[in-house]
Amino acid sequence: MSVLTAPLGLLAALNTAVLRLGRTLAWMALGLMVLVILIQVVFRYVPFLDALPWPEEAARFMMLWMTGLIAPSAYRWGGFVAIDMVPRMLPVRIGMVLNLAILAVSLLVLIQGVRLGWADLTGLGGRFDTAALWVPVHIDYAWQGMLLPTDINFVAEPTKIARKYMMASLTLGLFLMALVNVELILRSLIKLVNPDAPVDADPDMIIAGAD
Amino acid sequence: MPVLLWFLPAFLVLLMLGMPVFFALLAAPGVLLVLDDQARMMATLYRNVYSGMDSFPLMALPFFMLAGELMNRGGITLRLVEFSQAIMGHLRGGLAHVNILSSILFAGLSGSAVADTSALGSTLIPAMEKNGYSRRFAAAVTAASSVIGPIIPPSGIMIIYAYVMGESVAALFLAGIVPGVMVGVGLMVMVRLLADRYDLPKAERVVHKDQEISAAENVVSFILLRINLGGVLFGLSLIFTGVLGVTLGGTGRWIAFAAFLVAAHFLLMALRARVSHDFRLTCKKAVVPLQTPIIILGGILVGVFTPTEASVIAVAYAILISFFILRSMKLRDLPAILTKSALGSSTVLLLVGAAVAFKTVVSLSHAPETLAGFILSLSENPYTLLFLINILLFIVGMFLDAGPAIIILGPILGPIFTDIGVHPVHFAIIMSVNLTVGLATPPMGLVLFVASSVSGERVETISKAILPFLAVEVLVIFLITYVPAISLTIPRLTGFIQ
Numbered sequence: 001m002s003v004l005t006a007p008l009g010l011l012a013a014l015n016t017a018v019l020r021l022g023r024t025l026a027w028m029a030l031g032l033m034v035l036v037i038l039i040q041v042v043f044r045y046v047p048f049l050d051a052l053p054w055p056e057e058a059a060r061f062m063m064l065w066m067t068g069l070i071a072p073s074a075y076r077w078g079g080f081v082a083i084d085m086v087p088r089m090l091p092v093r094i095g096m097v098l099n100l101a102i103l104a105v106s107l108l109v110l111i112q113g114v115r116l117g118w119a120d121l122t123g124l125g126g127r128f129d130t131a132a133l134w135v136p137v138h139i140d141y142a143w144q145g146m147l148l149p150t151d152i153n154f155v156a157e158p159t160k161i162a163r164k165y166m167m168a169s170l171t172l173g174l175f176l177m178a179l180v181n182v183e184l185i186l187r188s189l190i191k192l193v194n195p196d197a198p199v200d201a202d203p204d205m206i207i208a209g210a211d
Numbered sequence: 212m213p214v215l216l217w218f219l220p221a222f223l224v225l226l227m228l229g230m231p232v233f234f235a236l237l238a239a240p241g242v243l244l245v246l247d248d249q250a251r252m253m254a255t256l257y258r259n260v261y262s263g264m265d266s267f268p269l270m271a272l273p274f275f276m277l278a279g280e281l282m283n284r285g286g287i288t289l290r291l292v293e294f295s296q297a298i299m300g301h302l303r304g305g306l307a308h309v310n311i312l313s314s315i316l317f318a319g320l321s322g323s324a325v326a327d328t329s330a331l332g333s334t335l336i337p338a339m340e341k342n343g344y345s346r347r348f349a350a351a352v353t354a355a356s357s358v359i360g361p362i363i364p365p366s367g368i369m370i371i372y373a374y375v376m377g378e379s380v381a382a383l384f385l386a387g388i389v390p391g392v393m394v395g396v397g398l399m400v401m402v403r404l405l406a407d408r409y410d411l412p413k414a415e416r417v418v419h420k421d422q423e424i425s426a427a428e429n430v431v432s433f434i435l436l437r438i439n440l441g442g443v444l445f446g447l448s449l450i451f452t453g454v455l456g457v458t459l460g461g462t463g464r465w466i467a468f469a470a471f472l473v474a475a476h477f478l479l480m481a482l483r484a485r486v487s488h489d490f491r492l493t494c495k496k497a498v499v500p501l502q503t504p505i506i507i508l509g510g511i512l513v514g515v516f517t518p519t520e521a522s523v524i525a526v527a528y529a530i531l532i533s534f535f536i537l538r539s540m541k542l543r544d545l546p547a548i549l550t551k552s553a554l555g556s557s558t559v560l561l562l563v564g565a566a567v568a569f570k571t572v573v574s575l576s577h578a579p580e581t582l583a584g585f586i587l588s589l590s591e592n593p594y595t596l597l598f599l600i601n602i603l604l605f606i607v608g609m610f611l612d613a614g615p616a617i618i619i620l621g622p623i624l625g626p627i628f629t630d631i632g633v634h635p636v637h638f639a640i641i642m643s644v645n646l647t648v649g650l651a652t653p654p655m656g657l658v659l660f661v662a663s664s665v666s667g668e669r670v671e672t673i674s675k676a677i678l679p680f681l682a683v684e685v686l687v688i689f690l691i692t693y694v695p696a697i698s699l700t701i702p703r704l705t706g707f708i709q
């Protein structure tokens with residue numbers, strides 16, 4: 001049994017720590033998305049200010065990272081929609097075996113996803129730059145004393161952010177989900193061997209619905 | 212039969228076996244691509260998951276979710292319930308009516324039935340029980356009325372539909388208003404019919420005593436109420452003068468608006484004398500929260516901002532009132548609210564990405580043509596086909612949540628019905644309303660589960676008690692199906708569809 005519980009303990013601790021960091025970054029990303037789109041609206045309508053080219057792409061950048069960083073938590077907490085009618089109708093042990101099989105197929109999907117994602121990042125698609133995201137080297141304020149930059153003006157040599165930094169969000173998300181999946185497989189195996197094994201729930205768990 | 216045609220049966224089998232929809236959407240086409248010797252297409256499948264999520268219009272989803280969450284935590288739900296109680300509490304079956312009216316009002320702030328059930332259920336189910344309603348009835352009314360949430364704008368489901376099908380979010384939002392109100396009114400009629408049969412309690416008009424309102428909110432509500440009423444009168448006058456063929460110039464319009472503001476003020480002052488102080492304050496306290504739908508729809512209608520920007524404005528407004536007017540929230544509450552919204556939206560965004568990838572294989576397989584051929588062979592009459600498709604959607608809704616169902620079936624069914632002359636926005640509403648009602652149908656209804664966890668009543672018991680209300684909702688679905696004007700009039704009048 002300890003062949004299973006020892007790695008589970010390690011992996012669960014790792015997932016708890018990494019996913020907690022992921023959630024923190026994800027809520028910050030959502031907060032920044034709000035801010036960036038508000039800036040977009042303000043700059044479009046306030047006289048003497050020009051519409052900015054970057055907020056939309058910056059917000060998409062953050063939305064993708066928000067998803068990649070927090071979706072593994074949702075997966076760990078059972079937030080992925082599934083129809084569990086058939087597994088629940090089956091005898092308990094058969095239901096457990098079916099659940100294991102489903103987890104195994106899901107793991108294959110995730111591994112394949114990470115593999116393809118990595119190939120994409122390091123391949124042709126990753127070499128392109130984003131359309132409007134620049135690494136700010138120097139920000140010029142058109143009027144002294146204004147709180148917001150009226151135009152982010154790059155005096156030094158501007159560098160565009162490469163698309164691969166945007167694309168990496170999904171790859172990392174799938175990788176973290178694969179880690180969660182392995183944890184879920186270990187938990188199911190332990191439950192299969194010893195149905196009375198104690199289940200330690202994640203203390204951070206939140207339930208969120210979307211529909 | 213080509214291998215790829217099996218993608219839909221394979222997907223359904225994986226789904227029924229309990230695989231999460233996200234994985235089933237990718238595993239089914241993935242396996243078939245390998246079997247069909249098209250493994251190279253796997254990279255396209257992956258890229259479509261990514262590009263499916265990388266969308267600006269889709270961003271409205273996390274924002275509306277966040278706005279709803281902020282409103283709920285900021286104590287706005289309670290204000291809406293108190294307002295509804297003051298308006299409808301005195302009717303036979305008063306609290307059931309209050310529950311439904313609160314759902315209609317809450318629908319204008321949030322686009323989610325789950326949020327509606329958990330927010331209103333936790334307040335109203337215990338209150339209804341205390342007043343002599345059975346718990347199962349209270350839970351059933353809450354679950355049945357919460358489906359109004361995604362029908363009246365804003366709506367998460369319609370944002371997904373618009374994105375997947377390339378429709379205008381604004382047109383769908385506007386088209387959902389009347390059907391949503393119809394569901395609400397239908398449910399109220401059913402409550403009235405059931406009132407005698409179940410001897411539902413007759414409540415007094417409930418106005419909470421000793422209401423207080425801050426000076427700042429008092430002033431803001433005073434001004435907003437006049438602008439709202441003046442605006443409505445002004446809008447009606449524009450329609451009226453339009454009918455008469457008279458057009459007002461720029462200055463004329465401003466003068467007319469100012470006149471209507473004054474008229475609104477005197478009208479409200481006349482009303483003021485007829486109601487109690489507490490009733491007045493209860494209504495006044497609902498004014499600030501209820502500006503949200505006005506800002507969202509107003510902004511989109513006037514063309515000031517896109518639906519995504521409107522959703523951000525809704526977030527900013529919710530923050531503004533929760534922090535500065537109601538003072539019901541603190542900075543330290545924000546991380547938990549942002550986390551919950553990010554969590555809820557991340558699963559939907561991944562699902563949308565996976566569904567877009569699934570669509571690439573759908574188009575490779577020629578399945579839509581095969582399916583279209585089959586459906587059109589059943590009948591050539593669009594009305595008969597719409598009847599059949601409603602039954603299919605209802606059955607799908609019994610097992611699958613609205614979001615995933617729309618993502619999977621929309622691209623297959625939408626074009627078939629558009630080809631036989633059904634307006635795309637009309638079909639979008641039929642599909643959205645039908646699948647939204649599916650959220651409250653047994654055996655797999657998301658809001659039934661939430662209502663069960665909020666009330667402590669068993670899902671099976673709520674499922675039985677909800678049947679009369681579902682009958683009303685089915686009736687509304689058929690009305691929407693066979694009277695296109697119900698959904699198309701508002702978007703047509705506002706010029707969002709031809």
